[in-house]
Amino acid sequence: MASSLTCTGVIWALLSLLCAAASCVGFFMPYWLLGTQMDKPVSFGTFRRCSYPVRDEERQATVMLEQCGRYASFYGIPSLEWRICTVVTGVGCGLLLLVALTALMGCCISDLISRTIGRVAGGIQFVGGLLIGSGCALYPLGWDSEEVQQTCNNSSNQFQLGSCQIGWAYYCTGAGAAAAMLLCTWLSCFAGKKQKQYPY
Secondary structure (H helix, E strand, O other): OOOOEOHHHHHHHHHHHHHHHHHHHHHHOOOOEEEEEOOEEEEEOOOEEEEEEEEEOOOOEEEEEEEEEEOOOHHHOOOHHHHHHHHHHHHHHHHHHHHHHHHHHHOOOOOOOEHHHHHHHHHHHHHHHHHHHHHHHHHHHHHHOHHHHHHOOOOOEOOEOOOOEEOHHHHHHHHHHHHHHHHHHHHHOOOEEOOOOOOO
């Protein structure tokens, strides 16, 4: 199979896939913020949550249901900032995934990625990383929501964690975005082969 990528381009394609996977997995997992409520571990993502209180009618008490799930609707997400974060980060992850899959196809298909296409793809990766980074920066603005405060001993506020801590998924998402913005964007400039000049 002929490739339209240089050796640097193959490294770019693999690194692009790794960055997109890290960002997408981190975005989907509900482990951005970790805390406890009613002596049970609780975690939040941008649009998912693990462990939440429900009313037990049999015992006439509130109990913690220990399972993960999405919020019932988009407007069920606890704060406006987290809703914006969900959209912005999701679009950024989609862009990184699109470029990564295109770059991988360039490993197998000749004349798919020229130098110009590689540079455009790098620009798209930069924008995707920037969107994800913006989402990560917006996320702490939602720490003053009622749900988060209940989990963080009523001591959290915007950019103040209280008794909670940042989880691995937040770091994973941010690291994938940073690597895409810095490394992948730079490598994309050298990814495509020079196009052959045809005599006609």
